[in-house]
Amino acid sequence: MFDKFEDECGVFGIFGHPESANLTYLGLYALQHRGQESCGIAASDGQVLRMHKGMGLVADVFKKDSIFDSLPGESSIGHVRYSTAGGNGIKNAQPIMVDYVRGSIAVAHNGNLVNAQELRNELENRGSIFSTTADTEVIIHLLAHSKSEALPDRVTEALTAIRGAYSLVFLTETRLVGVRDPNGFRPLVLGKLDGAYVLASETCALDLIEAEFIREIEPGEMVVINKEGLKSYHPFGKVTPSPCIFEFVYFARPDSNIFGRNVYSVRKEFGRQLAREHAVEADVVIPIPDSGVPAALGYAEQSGIPFELGLIRNHYVGRTFIEPQQSIRHFGVKIKLNTVREVIEGKRVVVIDDSLVRGTTARKIIKMIRNAGAKEIHLRISSPPTSYPCYYGIDTPTRKELISSSHSIEEINRYVTSDTLGYLSHEGVRLAAGAPDGSPGHFCDACFSGNYPVKFPRLKADSQLGLF
Amino acid sequence: MFDKFEDECGVFGIFGHPESANLTYLGLYALQHRGQESCGIAASDGQVLRMHKGMGLVADVFKKDSIFDSLPGESSIGHVRYSTAGGNGIKNAQPIMVDYVRGSIAVAHNGNLVNAQELRNELENRGSIFSTTADTEVIIHLLAHSKSEALPDRVTEALTAIRGAYSLVFLTETRLVGVRDPNGFRPLVLGKLDGAYVLASETCALDLIEAEFIREIEPGEMVVINKEGLKSYHPFGKVTPSPCIFEFVYFARPDSNIFGRNVYSVRKEFGRQLAREHAVEADVVIPIPDSGVPAALGYAEQSGIPFELGLIRNHYVGRTFIEPQQSIRHFGVKIKLNTVREVIEGKRVVVIDDSLVRGTTARKIIKMIRNAGAKEIHLRISSPPTSYPCYYGIDTPTRKELISSSHSIEEINRYVTSDTLGYLSHEGVRLAAGAPDGSPGHFCDACFSGNYPVKFPRLKADSQLGLF
Amino acid sequence: MFDKFEDECGVFGIFGHPESANLTYLGLYALQHRGQESCGIAASDGQVLRMHKGMGLVADVFKKDSIFDSLPGESSIGHVRYSTAGGNGIKNAQPIMVDYVRGSIAVAHNGNLVNAQELRNELENRGSIFSTTADTEVIIHLLAHSKSEALPDRVTEALTAIRGAYSLVFLTETRLVGVRDPNGFRPLVLGKLDGAYVLASETCALDLIEAEFIREIEPGEMVVINKEGLKSYHPFGKVTPSPCIFEFVYFARPDSNIFGRNVYSVRKEFGRQLAREHAVEADVVIPIPDSGVPAALGYAEQSGIPFELGLIRNHYVGRTFIEPQQSIRHFGVKIKLNTVREVIEGKRVVVIDDSLVRGTTARKIIKMIRNAGAKEIHLRISSPPTSYPCYYGIDTPTRKELISSSHSIEEINRYVTSDTLGYLSHEGVRLAAGAPDGSPGHFCDACFSGNYPVKFPRLKADSQLGLF
């Protein structure tokens, strides 16, 4: 999973805690896996919104204590970001904070809109100017143009116009708003800490600050939190939810609970199901760390083949992933992983990874394992082939780069030089993720199936889909 | 002039040169004295606008050559900024660059609008959002909202709505626009280099890049430069120009020519006139470096009293001015200046400074000179008392802090502990600056006279004027 | 193993490769786990030694490619360092490079001398000056004072005077020297890459640069490498080797082979032996990641109790370990680890860690596991109680801080609030590490047993041992 999907985004919000910016910092720290390119925090002291954001990891952007002094107040929202829509650079870092007729507002967004360009064109025709290329700015414009008085009405009006995936947190001088799109593509959970409400992309952020998990924000739900408490709205028409199955496969942290289930447990079940579907005679099961570990444990458990750490990860690589060092780039995956020859030599090895994008990294890893003396290598992927790009907030390569969009499994097997290759089936992944009978329609699995629950306009499809 | 007015802003633009960003960098370098807080460059390659900006000096913000690689194209604009309206911080750094219905546009602004808040309120009421607190963003919104098709018409429409001081450069994918407000408060000059047109706040920027000086942009003139050449417009109603006399007194570089005259020569003439108005028996004339030097030379020439450097400036102070070092702050002016006892001891000393704001620094300097053994100290200021705040782009203190707004010259003389104190007269400063017969109306001298050529709304006056 | 021993040092050397500094960088990258405080590289082009070193991680100190341009030549040595003897700070960063009568020499040292202070006193009495507080400088002085002509003789003379633990690499203009002390406390391996000899603390550094493993440098061996090839010397009297057993327990990377064995395999065997010695009825075995994983796998395998990841590590913590963020410090272990409730809730849990120093972290982790719903918690440590400080290069706390030096196992069990606590036995750890019959004398296990193979002078003992 090294050269595959880039992370997307993570959001956090808290209302009514004297250390709101500090807790938001910690929440973002726990959500760092959802975006390492930039991060930011906006805080309100009840009168004024203030913000700090920058490129880099949370621990680097918020290094100085003086930053926290400049973010006083009892409510804050935060954001970590990779890229998705909008391109790189500080100008697209979030939260986005603006002044409008009702005062100031900041917003942090996880997801991707499918009609952002259309709306942007309309807004520009009406005279609007755009400082970023982020979808999120469209939402703010819509909200500012609303003729409604009350904030919930304004937000509703804005969100009624947009389509796609969004888990959003808004902060005004006196309110925190959280919304999840009607399909519920991205997770958003609600917690409580010392009487303060907390919103976060994943429960691991609640755990770190020791907030109590209350419930998930429901697909299509908007919660508005102020001094009087929390009010829940369901302003959108009801649609069948389609949470992103890829959150289970790769994105979310294993210690998080999202969409009603624990991620680690789901991943183990992916592995068990994979063993049922693609059994093989072998001596050892090894994961590609760290994302392949839970599925490998499940595969080993189901198959009875011993689990071993045959690949060791260098824990100091983290940073270079973000800003690669010229002189080591060509060392590629070796800089991250090394084999344990004793575990591999002379063995028939089952190698487990969670997914496979271009195949180039898998090819290198299999070569390393072969060099360490493996007799046979059976690659098992704990999800179906990733053949279709995501339009809902995951920064997949174009179809041209997705090896499984243009190659058969047998061709991929030959390319990555494994002895055998097995992917988890479409039904199997849905079943293991909790869809009753493994039937479709309970999750968005567009990246596997090409079934996109929310349609996107021609415009976007043309420029991005390429191979279709 | 240390604790007085902060610098304002400087702008630069160039169209049709393969090294446009690099030349803009050099132009800003030459204009650094007009703003040290932040700077930025936007460049167009004919298709796409790109920008880099940051807090700090030009040489620091554009330290890496890779930044210039990221700014390709034959047209660029740049900006150096202190503060004036809009407050500090990176979010108000310029150029401001946005997308709107016709593409992208970047703008750099020197000056200050008097009706920005009113216009902003109107725009917010119509649904606009604001990412900065800078006046300049208002201009962009107006331009984007214009119903006109052609860029010159849009710019005209926007500028017709605004009132105040502005020398502006706009950059689109294919055009460079320069405008000076009808009063011509701030300078803006036109040059040419290898066939490329250049716009700059002062001629010193032309000199550095070895561009030929063509002429000044006239008050109320708009020039639109594209591949076909330069077109000049005079879209505004004619008013009597009132260029800022304080540019001569302090802001502009002595090697620049602005408003038709050389700054150094004007300052010398201020000194000569000062000698005529406030002669005194003395042994030596010393300037407060560096801003007092030309006037001191003029005073010495006229009076026949020898000119000497009795105060030496530490040339490594520059940077600390911007980011003061905690441990040396209380050393105040001593960190910047030291006396040359041999020049001063036992002498009757005429001390020349260009202006006097709070009086606290002058008081310290006079104490230093007294300690160095001066027998008499005659402070001469080469401009009239600065009694009124500026609303046209100079970041003056409030009236309360302007010592001359509430104290008589005799009181000030006592406060700064000089033996005698003489200011240049209102008529004298105008005469020396080139106003025929020294009559009023040829310059804006509102900071001396309180006669504001462009009225400002109550709103602003209330919050800012305080003592009126 | 979070609040326990700090890492020690790692060394690397290469002779005869055109990209020597670059490969040294990669070697240090692979050895980063042995020291994160500072690092450095010295390179020789056959004529001149050059060096770059700094505080921080290898990837940060050697961020710019220009650094490598400044380190030309076919031979290089490198060093990563935590602290051990000599205190923190850039002045003790290594390599240490000096000029002496024969030219220039650089040295990188892993280990700790027991008579460094005595020798330093003697040298100072003879007029020597010391720029660092590192043991290593003593070695250089001795070498420079030697009356011998040939470098091997000089090194021998210097090393004959010192006692303690050292794996050393020296670089001169034309030679690379590697030495391991007679006891062989610290590892040092020899490899070959494209005809160039390579020295490294661990084999993982060879693996990364794809060098072939030749053999370990033997205890008491000195190898001198120049253009003619490699020459081996055994200049010291023979003693029974006593390699550090704690390298197996914690320090070395699991993918390395040291002291003739694979670290991962030895750690798994520690876990199996632990299961034999401290069996318990339980539902799940969970490691404290990452150091406890191999032993937990061994324990699970031997006991038949399923292995699960009940604790998830935040992979972005690495950096903060080095430079802690004020605002998150009190969150302690929570910032690094989170529980997976689904794995733990309602279960009898065996928790495996490799060692236990102060007990404070274990106590917090056990509380976290208890909060996640564990029914019983059985803490198992895959090494004996660490009751004695190390004088051979591992930065252990003083005895006073080592909980097991003053508390019984039952007391520790009560302190960390586990239901039961079991340590691996002295014999068990030796047996699993490969000592025939588990008999003593094959390893240095002074930190467990108090049997120090190399005596240290009173002087040092007094100041450091405290509790003895």
Place this chain on the structure above:
Amino acid sequence: MFDKFEDECGVFGIFGHPESANLTYLGLYALQHRGQESCGIAASDGQVLRMHKGMGLVADVFKKDSIFDSLPGESSIGHVRYSTAGGNGIKNAQPIMVDYVRGSIAVAHNGNLVNAQELRNELENRGSIFSTTADTEVIIHLLAHSKSEALPDRVTEALTAIRGAYSLVFLTETRLVGVRDPNGFRPLVLGKLDGAYVLASETCALDLIEAEFIREIEPGEMVVINKEGLKSYHPFGKVTPSPCIFEFVYFARPDSNIFGRNVYSVRKEFGRQLAREHAVEADVVIPIPDSGVPAALGYAEQSGIPFELGLIRNHYVGRTFIEPQQSIRHFGVKIKLNTVREVIEGKRVVVIDDSLVRGTTARKIIKMIRNAGAKEIHLRISSPPTSYPCYYGIDTPTRKELISSSHSIEEINRYVTSDTLGYLSHEGVRLAAGAPDGSPGHFCDACFSGNYPVKFPRLKADSQLGLF
């Protein structure tokens, strides 16, 4: 004076003041003109010496207040450095601080030894190692090897062995020592502040901290300061002093008094004498700022030709001088200076500079002045031709690069394209500097005359003198 001599070094010391490190910082700030490459401070709290040093300006290296917290104690020494002997880089930054048999000692050195290499060879033969390539380290070695007990005796013994130019400050746990070589090449002054003794290269450092000037340290004098007070020694044989005349010409700050005279006044006298020796019919005298200003004032005064600022210096250049910006380097002197056309056009111009090294910069400046419309340009240099390198602490180019070492005045005049060129005479410079009757032997003027007061060994001469 832009492409000429690089600055040398400055030293500072203070004993017995609770804010010693802070005052040393300020002292170095005032001495910044003597060295911009690196700087450092060592402080003693009576028990322990501590140090901080780094590359860059004083205000940058000592930016954080925490650095001062790490330098407690009532005595400190400091150093600013360009290069002279020893090459660039942090390893040669000063103070140099070591441990030796009597404890710790730090030293800061202004000057250059002529027998450093010889002594270093001897010391290396006796087994000494060298961590730097600075002369200063030799002094420390000699001091450490001394058999004497008392510090003054040790210092004396060390200094008796060295020859050349040195103004030194030493700091031990309990003492501050200041020494000036018997020739007194470099200045060193003594002051007092709140009962604390202060040593500094120039009086401007005393002025800044408001210390009282007591007297100069005499050539060949050593002062030892401790809690009991100051003791003066004259341990060396008496020789005729030969203070460096170039300190007056260029190095020292004009507000400083050194060698018994005020620098500004001496420079003005250089200008007057120059006017006497090289009168010319002209309309205006302009200095090359800032170093040419005092001499230009003197020339104007003597000749009666008006003084004007015809060249304006960009005050933001300072930093780039140290670390030049790739993209502007070729703009050379234009980045630093601009002409004031009004002052120059149509005029016969006398241009004054203090000295002339390679002639390349002067050539560019004269071209600029010609372009600004000068009718005639008469270049006047306020010192004799600089034909010989300095071996006493000034980093002159080799003879080959000194234009006057191989070219006649007429040839130089043609090269720099001036109409006429006049240098101050040897006798004139001495006379103006205060030598009775302008006779030789009162100053070191080796750079002009080739008469070196302290002989240097063949060794050094061979490698450096080149053209001799």
